[in-house]
Amino acid sequence: xxxxxxxxxxxxxxxxxxxxxxxxxxxxxxxxxxxxxxxxxxxxxxxxxxxxxxxxxxxxxxxxxxxxxxxxxxxxxxxxxxxxxxxxxxxxxxxxxxxxxxxxxxxxxxxxxxxxxxxxxxxxxxxxxxxxxxxxxxxxxxxxxxxxxxxxxxxxxxxxxxxxxxxxxxxxxxxxxxxxxxxxxxxxxxxxxxxxxxxxxxxxxxxxxxxxxxxxxxxxxxxxxxxxxxxxxxxxxxxxxxxxxxxxxxxxxxxxxxxxxxxxxxxxxxxxxxxxxxxxxxxxxxxxxxxxxxxxxxxxxxxxxxxxxxxxxxxxxxxxxxxxxxxxxxxxxxxxxxxxxxxxxxxxxxxxxx
Numbered sequence: 073x074x075x076x077x078x079x080x081x082x083x084x085x086x087x088x089x090x091x092x093x094x095x096x097x098x099x100x101x102x103x104x105x106x107x108x109x110x111x112x113x114x115x116x117x118x119x120x121x122x123x124x125x126x127x128x129x130x131x132x133x134x135x136x137x138x139x140x141x142x143x144x145x146x147x148x149x150x151x152x153x154x155x156x157x158x159x160x161x162x163x164x165x166x167x168x169x170x171x172x173x174x175x176x177x178x179x180x181x182x183x184x185x186x187x188x189x190x191x192x193x194x195x196x197x198x199x200x201x202x203x204x205x206x207x208x209x210x211x212x213x214x215x216x217x218x219x220x221x222x223x224x225x226x227x228x229x230x231x232x233x234x235x236x237x238x239x240x241x242x243x244x245x246x247x248x249x250x251x252x253x254x255x256x257x258x259x260x261x262x263x264x265x266x267x268x269x270x271x272x273x274x275x276x277x278x279x280x281x282x283x284x285x286x287x288x289x290x291x292x293x294x295x296x297x298x299x300x301x302x303x304x305x306x307x308x309x310x311x312x313x314x315x316x317x318x319x320x321x322x323x324x325x326x327x328x329x330x331x332x333x334x335x336x337x338x339x340x341x342x343x344x345x346x347x348x349x350x351x352x353x354x355x356x357x358x359x360x361x362x363x364x365x366x367x368x369x370x371x372x373x374x375x376x377x378x379x380x381x382x383x384x385x386x387x388x389x390x391x392x393x394x395x396x397x398x399x400x401x402x403x404x405x406x407x408x409x410x411x412x413x414x415x416x417x418x419x420x421x422x423x424x425x426x
Contacts, residue, residue: 120276122155122163125269126309126322127261130346135301138178138336145301145330145338147172147346151192152261153282153309156269160227165220165265166282166426167258168194169212172303172328180294180334182301190286190303208252218250219258228266234259272320273380274311281310283420285413290327298331298339306413307348308376310421316383318422321376323414324350325368364408374406375414384422387415 130149137143148171155164170192175183193200194213203211210218219242223231235243240256242248247255283306290302304327311320326348331339349356350369359367366374375398379387391399396412398404403411 120158121271122157122274122276122278122311123269123271124274124280124309124311124320124322125152125154125156125265125267126282126307126324127152127265127268128305128307128324128326128348129257129261129264130326130328130348132328132330132340132344132346133342135330135338135340135342137332137338138176141177142183143176143178143332143336143338145174145176145332147303147328147330149303149305149326149328150257150261151282151284151307152258152265153280154262154265154269155274155278155280155311156266157276160266161225162223162227162231162262162266163276164280164426165223165262166280166309167216167220167261168192168282168284169216169257170284170286170303170305172286172288172305174288174291174301174303174330176294176299176301176332176336178336180299180332180336182291182293182299184288184291186289186291188288190288192284192286195284202253206252208250210250210252212253215251215253216258219247219255222247222251223262228263231259231262231266272322272376274320275313278311278313278319279425281308281312281421281423281425283308283310283417283422283424285417285420294332294334298333301330301332303328306417308414308417308421310418310425312422312425317381318379318383318387318418319381321379321418323372323376323417324348325372325413358409362408364406366406366408368409371407371409372414375403375411378403378407379418384419387418387422390415 128149128151132147134146150169153166154162157163172190177183197213198211200212203209237243240254242251242255286305290304292300306325308323310318313319328346333339353369354367356368393399396410398407398411
């Protein structure tokens with residue numbers, strides 16, 4: 073019995089000894105396995121913060137007087153959202169555009185229905201119709217996405233240095249394989265978005281979203297005064313964390329007006345610079361009429377700050393009155409403008425974030 077017990081204890085001690093060696097060996101092996109370490113490094117999220125930037129470039133140069141019974145007021149806006157890392161390189165980029173068209177007659181009447189839904193080119197997708205005419209059979213949104221991918225990892229100076237021909241088309245072979253449209257506005261808008269980028273709370277690896285909402289409902293016929301074709305667009309860039317909460321938000325808008333006479337002649341300067349409301353700042357002129365003495369850009373910034381830390385459902389649940397104005401006391405202390413379009417455009421940005 074004693075011999076059996078001794079044998080059992082010896083075996084147990086031996087097993088424990090091997091187990092201990094096994095543990096040591098395993099730890100040592102794990103430390104020396106480069107493949108596993110490499111995979112872990114590759115899957116480790118980037119650390120640090122990102123700056124977020126938004127830029128809008130608008131032109132009304134394609135607007136025309138009445139010809140063959142119709143005139144055209146056209147506002148073309150190129151919109152770019154970027155996330156910029158701590159080295160000043162573009163970490164993410166989204167590009168979209170909206171082409172707002174309002175037709176009018178030689179009697180000064182607006183011909184386009186005022187409730188027309190104006191989609192951005194990303195929203196239009198194949199409906200925009202470039203793919204059939206494209207030499208590389210790619211739709212506008214596909215080419216814009218390809219250009220956005222191409223600039224990731226580049227600084228603003230490197231984007232500015234992208235070679236283009238006399239028509240404004242890229243000449244780099246890698247780029248021309250997927251982008252054959254003019255990229256001049258893309259380059260200018262990306263450069264502008266990076267210049268506008270600020271630390272608003274975004275973290276590395278957050279999702280980046282871009283939303284646009286446009287209405288032409290403010291357009292009106294010519295009468296005692298010139299007629300008005302108005303493209304009213306809201307824009308936002310958002311970043312969202314893994315928990316679905318908004319980590320940064322920028323809101324802007326543009327009220328692009330093209331005037332025309334009762335005879336169907338354009339009376340606006342088609343070369344005039346078109347600024348967004350954030351760019352106009354105090355020049356927009358709302359402060360004097362505001363009950364709280366704040367300019368539009370200040371109220372938009374306050375709303376953008378208010379939604380940080382909230383989920384999309386929480387933003388969509390912000391209480392508004394029958395006029396679309398917020399009713400929450402914390403919010404009404406700094407925001408008295410209608411916020412319905414703010415909420416709509418944030419919904420688009422967060423829902424489509426990448």
